[in-house]
Amino acid sequence: MLEEKTILQNRYILKQKLAQNAGRQTWLAEDISIQPAETVILKFLSFGEQFQWQDLKLFEREADILKQLSHPKIPKYRDYFSVEDKNNWFALVQEYIPGESLKQLIEKKQRFTEEELRKIAAEVLEILCYLHTLNPQVIHRDIKPSNLMLGGDKQVYLIDFGAVQDNAAAKGATFTVVGTYGYAPLEQFGGRTVPASDLYALGATLIHLATGIIPADLPQKQMRIQFQDRVNLSNNFMRWIEKLTEPDIEQRFSSAPQALEALNNRLAVNSSGEISKPYGSRIKLDKSYNHLEIEVPRRGITVESIFLILFCIFWFIPTSFAILFNPTVIIFWIFGLMPFTMFFLPAFGHFSVDFNRVEFVMQWKLLGFTYRQKTGKTSAIDNITVGKTSYKVNDQKLKMVSMEAGAIKFDFGGFSPKLADAERRWLIAEIKDWLGI
Template sequence: MLEAEQILHERYQLKQQLGHNAGRQTWLAEDLGVSPPELVVVKLLAFGGDVNWDDLKLFEREAQVLKQLNHPRIPKYLDYFNIDDRVLWFGLVHNYIPGSSLKEQLNQGKRFTEGEVRQIAVDVLKIIEFLHQLNPAVLHRDIKPSNLILGDDGQIYVIDFGSVQDRASQEGATFTVVGTYGYAPMEQFGGRAVPASDLYGLGATLIHLLTRTAPADLPQRNLRICFKDQVNLSANLISWIQKLTEPAPEQRFKSASEAILALELGMTLNTPKSNKLIKLPRSNFVNNSGQGGVLDDRVPVPDEIKGWNWGAFLIPGFWPIVILNKEETLRSTIFTNYFIQRSVYRSIHSGSL
């Protein structure tokens, strides 16, 4: 039986229990091995009883992965040990992050604004992007409000890598089923996680923050979480979250970076429904895209981007869209022979200059 003030591994003095569940305990402790002592988090697993070999493998994997990670918004690995005191305990130590989880904030009555949710989404996606770009890719597999910490420094941290998978899932491969109901997508409960599984977890988390209702308690239609009638959000953010939480992983964004780009562009830059191909004087542009078609159009500048001087955006799979802001007019010149769907630009055809 572990108690406050008890010293483990001749170094870690337990101060406050942060959580417990089925043979697992998490403690805030003081590391007496440094001067002055520093606060750390000690995660403990009691082997035996409800805890089996698969649980121990996941625990050891968490330690191994954390040891290899180096990111300012991910807990820093400090130590791994085991002690045999009538019960065989395995311990993982990482640095303490002052702050509170998003779940705690919800429980305290916090209501998240659209702006706050957008910022949280971008912050978490940047961490997910880092994990997925590692070789081999690291999949968190348990993104949810309780695993996202809003630090006292105002930054978002991703914690609890107890469900982590340190390689991308291969076709036909099977893995331990982990995740939290409501936040984990269907493919994960089938034992197969992919990078898009973490995007689903983020989308479900954002739905929870916005509706203040756990996604598992919201109605579903065709396996899709129904939430838009319970929120007052811009249409583009609703569409963006819906894409994150598509039941089929191939229907979600292909990567965290693509999701960030779509969110920043707003998915709302609409031009009139026209397929008119305008031939412009060559002095106005240089077409080195290899594409024959040009669409040049002008529409009022959306409020979201007023004040920009100019910008060039690369959309995966398409040629550059160049946007020039002059007074209250948005000029879009596109070289492409692709169709850009979802009402960004419609009816674009190739032609000859």
């Protein structure tokens, strides 16, 4: 009988029972053979009424696999022994990772930001890159919130290799169905497990962390987990998770390195690649995951602006003096603002739009002063198209970039600034790519 303060092997003092189910127990213990004593984890398998030989096979496989692993984010193997009492126990000793499991954090109603989810995803994928490239290959088969620890160092650790499959087992004639419903992909329950199976489980775990709902309790459509309306994530990150959790293996990322590369590139999953800036364009564009900044500089002195200067001399100065003697002349003075606007703003005006994951800000400036500004919610943008302004040149309406956010439209690039067709197409493609539309 396992009890607190029991000493095993003249070495391990049982301190606290952490879990118990189906003939298994997990204990927090101290290894007193080392000074100062070190905290360890002891996992026990009972040779009692509920014992099945397959359980022992998996238990021994976990010990054998852990002996071979050497990764800073995986608990180290310490010892393996048996305990003789009325039940007889097999014991596996592992390194203790201080911290809390992601399941415990969910139970505390903690919600995770997109940046936190990306960090978790990246760290788990780095572990999987290591496991999946071992020879023989190691597939965890049970990635879920309870098997991911957030350590005291704020790093993510992968624990519990009780369902692990190595390459030798994968080639066997029979399979034991392991994994947790809601996290394990369909092929795993059919006896086929591949590296992409762990990727599915990671995606389902991220869905649980983002929604606070167990994936099995979420609705499905064509076997795909429907979570999009319950989260506040960027479109490209949602599509990345969707690709992880594709029911068809062929539609998923094929490997952890591929999934990690797509995550780190911060691009839409289905992006066609780098988008070329039109030759000769003076537009400045700076794109990272968190921000997209577009700046359209002033056009500068042109033939039109020279005309404007002459116009100012021969119109505004005389009419300004005339107003002093006849106030009604102000009507003609105001009338002169139309060509002022038509030439001065494009020549000396400056436009910028700055996106972050929460909102975007559009600014129109003249000689350094903001004369117009619009703000909107980034996540509300659902389409970007070529629109048309009310202005006409040669009887043709000027085209612009039109961002649709529900019932609201945010337009630019039709008049001030005026964009070339190639620049307009390029900016639409860049913004769509960043948003993942």
